[in-house]
Amino acid sequence: MSIIEKAASRIDRQRSNAVAVPVTVTVPADSADASLALSDREPVAVLEAPVAVAAPASAHTAAPDVAAPAAPAAGGARANxxxxxxxxxxxxxxGMVTAAGGRTTLLEEFRIIKRPLLKRAFxxxxxxxxxxNLIMITSSLPGEGKTYCAINLAMSIAMELDHTVLLVDADVARPSVLRTLGLPAQRGLMDILVDDKLDLSDVxxxxxxxxxxxxxxGTSTPRATELLASSTMSSLVTEIANRYPDRVVIFxxxxxxxxxxxxxxxxxxxxxxxxxxAQTTTQHAVKEALHKLEGFNNVNLIYNKTRDIPGIEETYDYHYG
Incomplete structure (x- = not known):
C-alpha cells in the first residue's frame, strides 16, 4: 500500500467511527519520487486538531453577481x-470564529490548527x-468547507497579538469569500493581474x-490559469508576502x-x-487530490464536518474550587 493510499485509508477508517482524527501529509523536499509521506510525529506543519463543524449551506452555491468595478481615484492617485x-x-x-463569540469548541480547534502553521510561517x-507565510486552503471538490475554513483560520490568526492577516479569494471562477461574509463583489486579484495600472491598495x-x-x-476571466502562472502573479505574491513582516496570507x-x-x-x-x-469525500478523491500536489512541500489535511463527539459541549465553562 502506497503512502497516499495509507492517508486515504486512514481518513476512511475515521469516517466509520464518526470522530475527528488528525491526518497530516508532508512532502519532503528531497523526495526522490515526490511521493507524499504520512507522518504521525512532528511533521513540518502538524494540524493536530481537525475541524468538527459543518460549513454553511450557502458557502458553496451559485457564483455571486459581479458588481461593476469601482471608479479609479481621481487624477490617477493611489486610493487608500x-x-x-x-x-x-x-x-x-x-458558527464562525469571532473575538466576541466566547470560548467555543470551534475557536479552540482553530487555535490548535493555526499554531504549527504560524510556527512554520515565521x-x-x-x-x-x-x-x-503564504498558506493555501483548498479541497478535492466543492462543498467540503474550504472557504469556511479559510475565513475561520484568518479570523483566528487575526486574534493574535503579533500578526496581521490578508485573506485572498483566489477561487476566481467561483469566488465565495465576500458572499459568505455578506459583502458585494469588488475588483480584486484578477483586475490587478490584468491592469498594470492598478496597485494592491486600489483593490x-x-x-x-x-x-x-x-x-x-475580482473580475472573472477565461485567462485565469495563465494569469496565475504569470510573472506578474509571482511579483504580486512576493510583494504580499514581504510587505509586512508580521503578515500571514491565507488564499x-x-x-x-x-x-x-x-x-x-x-x-x-x-x-x-x-x-x-467527513462521511462524504471518497478515498479516490483524496488520493487524486494529493497526486495533484506531488512535489510540493508542507501539505496538510483538515478533516472537516465530523459529527459532534459525545460529551463535548459547544462552549467551555471552567470552574475552580
Missing amino acids: PRMVDLDLAKMRDM GERAEGEMPP LLRTNVDTLSILPA DSPPLLLTSESRVLASHMGQIVVVVE
Missing part, C-alpha cells in the same frame, strides 16, 4: 484601502523555498477587524480536481492545507 464592515454578530450566529526559511479591503484585510477575487483556492488554477496557485505557496469532508 477601502473600508468594509464585517457583521460579526451574524458571523457568530453562522520559522527559518530554506534557500529557494517559497514564503511560508484591498480593510475591515473593522483591525488586523484583517481582504483581497477579493482560498479553487478545488484541486475541478480546475487547473489550484495547482498553478500552489506553486506560489509556502504551505498548503487540504480540507477533507
Whole structure:
C-alpha cells in the first residue's frame, strides 16, 4: 500500500467511527519520487486538531453577481484601502470564529490548527523555498468547507497579538469569500493581474477587524490559469508576502480536481492545507487530490464536518474550587 493510499485509508477508517482524527501529509523536499509521506510525529506543519463543524449551506452555491468595478481615484492617485464592515454578530450566529463569540469548541480547534502553521510561517526559511507565510486552503471538490475554513483560520490568526492577516479569494471562477461574509463583489486579484495600472491598495479591503484585510477575487476571466502562472502573479505574491513582516496570507483556492488554477496557485505557496469532508469525500478523491500536489512541500489535511463527539459541549465553562 502506497503512502497516499495509507492517508486515504486512514481518513476512511475515521469516517466509520464518526470522530475527528488528525491526518497530516508532508512532502519532503528531497523526495526522490515526490511521493507524499504520512507522518504521525512532528511533521513540518502538524494540524493536530481537525475541524468538527459543518460549513454553511450557502458557502458553496451559485457564483455571486459581479458588481461593476469601482471608479479609479481621481487624477490617477493611489486610493487608500477601502473600508468594509464585517457583521460579526451574524458571523457568530453562522458558527464562525469571532473575538466576541466566547470560548467555543470551534475557536479552540482553530487555535490548535493555526499554531504549527504560524510556527512554520515565521520559522527559518530554506534557500529557494517559497514564503511560508503564504498558506493555501483548498479541497478535492466543492462543498467540503474550504472557504469556511479559510475565513475561520484568518479570523483566528487575526486574534493574535503579533500578526496581521490578508485573506485572498483566489477561487476566481467561483469566488465565495465576500458572499459568505455578506459583502458585494469588488475588483480584486484578477483586475490587478490584468491592469498594470492598478496597485494592491486600489483593490484591498480593510475591515473593522483591525488586523484583517481582504483581497477579493475580482473580475472573472477565461485567462485565469495563465494569469496565475504569470510573472506578474509571482511579483504580486512576493510583494504580499514581504510587505509586512508580521503578515500571514491565507488564499482560498479553487478545488484541486475541478480546475487547473489550484495547482498553478500552489506553486506560489509556502504551505498548503487540504480540507477533507467527513462521511462524504471518497478515498479516490483524496488520493487524486494529493497526486495533484506531488512535489510540493508542507501539505496538510483538515478533516472537516465530523459529527459532534459525545460529551463535548459547544462552549467551555471552567470552574475552580
